[in-house]
Amino acid sequence: MRWLLVLPVSAIAVLPIQSDRPLRMTTESAEYCRTLAARLAETPQATAELPRGLGEEGRHLCSIGHYRSGIARLRRAIRAAQAEPRRS
Amino acid sequence: MMRILLVEDDVEVARFVKKGLQEAGHTVEHAPNGRDGLFLAASESFDMLVLDRMLPGGVDGVRLVETLRQQGNRTPVLFLSALSAVDERVKGLKAGGDDYLVKPFAFAELLARVEALGRRPSSEAPVTKLKVADLEIDLLSRTVTRGGRKIDVQPREFRLLEHLMRHAGQVVTRTMLLEKVWDYHFDPQTNVIDVHVSRLRQKLDKGFEKPLIHTVRNAGYMIRAEV
């Protein structure tokens, strides 16, 4: 019977937040946009329709300062490129 | 003659009973409540206790008898009571009472019961034959003879005769016969006991000059040899 009591308690108990200074992310910058664009370009299927579209969109968004959405597009582009069946 | 302790709170009843018993030749001590009664009964020696069932003073008749019996006192006890319910009678007898008489009662009834109780054979030596004048009954062969002549009686008549002869010379009332011979507590409505006694009497006295079973007016019957 004791597990009945333990389970809800363990679910509610949350680890305390430790550092008071928020950690900075490095992946929301024009630099990372470029890193990702380069990586996309290296991907073999990057020229397929979907990765290419997404990549362009991402680069555009990065260029106008929307790093976060731009990076998301670029990542999806890389993902799509990797998922694209290889043309032999 | 007996020494009797009467424990009764009602002054009039006590006076009436005491006077009657004294006239019958007994010595009577009277206690008006249970406490005094218990004290007297425990400290002095009596042949007989006549107790009211309900008494003032914290000790009622039943308690009194229970206490006496616990002390090993075996004096015969007759309860007088206004409580007629069967379980009250049973309670009284269970506590150690020997007889139970419901108020109102005829003095003759009380006296007959007192004498029957007081003269109970103290030793339970087995009696096999009872004899009154020329009448003799054999308790083993259950035969009745008078003047050497055998008389045929029915089993109930034998018990009736046996009871009368065990109390020869004493008055036996109709209710006593009903309780002791028929072993029922009930009201026979009519004088049936008289019919039974007169049937027995006819059988016993037929051909003899002297009657043995006598009717005691306003009381009951007595068997005795005519003097």
Added chain:
Amino acid sequence: MAKTMSERPRVAARPAAPRLLQSAGFRFALLFVAIFSVAAGFLVAVLWWATAGALDRQTIAAIRTDATSLVERYREQGSTGLAEAIEERLALDAQNETIYLLVDGEGRRLAGNLRDWPTAIGEDGAWFRTRIQHDGAVAEARVHRRDLPGLRLLVGRDESERVQLRLLLTEGVAWSLGTVLLFAGVGAALIRRALQVRMRPAVATALGIAGGDLTHRVPISPQGDEFDRLGASMNDMLDRIAALMSGLRGVSDAIAHDLRTPIARARAKLEESLNTAAGEAELRAAMEEGIADLDNITRVFQALLRIAEAEAGARRAAFAPLDLPEVLRDAAEFYEAMAEAREQRLVTSLPEHLRLVGDRDLLLQAVANLLDNAIKFTPQGGVIRLAARETETLIEISVSDSGPGLSPRDRAHALERFFRADSSRQMPGSGLGLSLVRAVAQLHAGEALLLDANPGADPPGLRVVLRLPKP
């Protein structure tokens, strides 16, 4: 006895309305609220565990898997392979929720998307939560630390969406708990009210009875629930009390009515002889007659008490197993002498044994009353029959005579107290005989019936049957 009789039931001391905590309705309602709340709390806990908890566990599992596979990668391909794997994972993270940081022994960043190694985050294998900054917005994250030779690795997940979800859940739970409490309160109030409403008839009846009117009964609803059962048993109890009361009233009526007559007669006789007796002998005779009258009154009184005792069921304590024919034979033998004296025949037809649980003295008294009646009403040379037999379910005792019998009109009243048919007015007797017979039959859960002994014949005779159920 007199003391208890004079004590009247106390009614005045009853409190008007119970205080809240004393009210059973309120306590039941409180119990209801408690059970309801515990159940709701449990439900919420399970819900929380299954949703927010599941999300938490999912995150932890994902981080652990991630970290393990990265460590695996390091074992196979060294720190370069590990850094490459991290960069690749970051490149593929379309949801933008993964957090990685790989630093070397000096704290230099080799790969990952965190700028600095956070301070104070424990040892190898530690779990912690922290805040991270996404272009201006601060989010929460859960991070796991793994140490490798010469390297330190952080693997984490952004939890901002989960935090959002948890907030939503908390809000929902708070609302539903509030609603639950509200419902519990309303339900409790309803229960309390329902209890009060269902109790009201019984309370009203009890108050009516306490007010002295014994005719009140608890109305029984067609639901047949616990309250109806309580009400029904209350009604049974009241019926029994009413029966006892009417029995008692019957006794006092009888005492008032039929004991007064013989007392008045005895008194008149004594008074008359006191005034007019010529001599001592006459006075003495009158006194003896007076005593005989008193004895008779005592007998009637005793009979009344016996009937009352039997009717009240108070004598059931004296019940014992008995052999009925034995009692009946005793009765027959007892009355045979009387019948013989009147040149009547008493014929018995009894089985050898007939087991019964009952009151020996009262059964004998009942049969004695019947035989006494039969002998009184049967003419000379007549026949009285005492019989007993058993059927599958019943034991039947019957006493028949060849007397005049009872007219149907008289029969209806013959079992009542002090009834005496007009034709028997001059006979001796108290008129209590048959009502005692009936009371004895009822005490033994049976009944007494009056029938013609010889239907169609003239005179028909009377046959009284006692029908008792078998033990």
